[in-house]
Amino acid sequence: xxxxxxxxxxxxxxxxxxxxxxxxxxxxxxxxxxxxxxxxxxxxxxxxxxxxxxxxxxxxxxxxxxxxxxxxxxxxxxxxxxxxxxxxxxxxxxxxxxxxxxxxxxxxxxxxxxxxxxxxxxxxxxxxxxxxxxxxxxxxxxxxxxxxxxxxxxxxxxxxxxxxx
Numbered sequence: 739x740x741x742x743x744x745x746x747x748x749x750x751x752x753x754x755x756x757x758x759x760x761x762x763x764x765x766x767x768x769x770x771x772x773x774x775x776x777x778x779x780x781x782x783x784x785x786x787x788x789x790x791x792x793x794x795x796x797x798x799x800x801x802x803x804x805x806x807x808x809x810x811x812x813x814x815x816x817x818x819x820x821x822x823x824x825x826x827x828x829x830x831x832x833x834x835x836x837x838x839x840x841x842x843x844x845x846x847x848x849x850x851x852x853x854x855x856x857x858x859x860x861x862x863x864x865x866x867x868x869x870x871x872x873x874x875x876x877x878x879x880x881x882x883x884x885x886x887x888x889x890x891x892x893x894x895x896x897x898x899x900x901x902x903x
Contacts, residue, residue: 739777739798740777740779740796741779741797741798741799741801742778742779742780742781742794742801742852743764743780743781743891744761744781744783744790744793744794744800744802744803745758745761745780745802745803746758746783746784746785746786746802746804747784747805749784749870749871750869750870751865751867751868752862752865752868752870752871753862753864753865753873754862754866755871755872756805756862756872756883757802757803757804757805758783760803760860760884763880763884764780764884764887764888765780767884768780768893778891778893779797788835788840788843791843791849791851794851794852795844795850796850797851798853799852799855799856801855801856802855802856802857802858803858803887804857806860806861806862807865808861813862813863813875813879814876814878814880816861816886816887817859817861818856818858818890819856819857820855821837821838821841821855824837824857837857841855858887858890860883
């Protein structure tokens with residue numbers, strides 16, 4: 739099974755860039771290691787809407803890491819959502835498509851889009867503040883968030899027995 743872990747966000751809007759940061763951390767940590775869950779690729783992207791379709795083609799499973807806007811967010815809290823949990827409503831512009839709409843278009847066109855979708859949503863307070871870099875509060879939560887994501891995804895490196903001569 740081919741899996742894409744896709745970090746989304748905008749690193750020019752503070753904590754909205756946490757998905758990008760987390761995927762880059764995971765990629766650096768897991769680079770060159772075999773994992774028990776099969777083939778996994780990591781990608782950070784600031785793309786949205788239909789532009790995401792090209793990124794996900796050919797994968798069986800898609801895991802999106804992104805921020806979630808809630809009324810009273812707890813910075814760094816992680817929620818796991820599935821495709822059925824997302825609304826397939828259009829965004830604020832006719833040029834914007836929600837992720838369920840992107841996958842529906844791919845399926846309708848007979849394209850090889852992922853059959854499975856999981857969203858790892860990270861709660862954040864500071865996603866509309868213009869300024870690069872994560873808030874100190876979010877930075878402090880990164881190790882905890884990474885541990886939770888690795889647990890959710892089963893990202894445990896396969897230990898190889900050392901060969902004896």
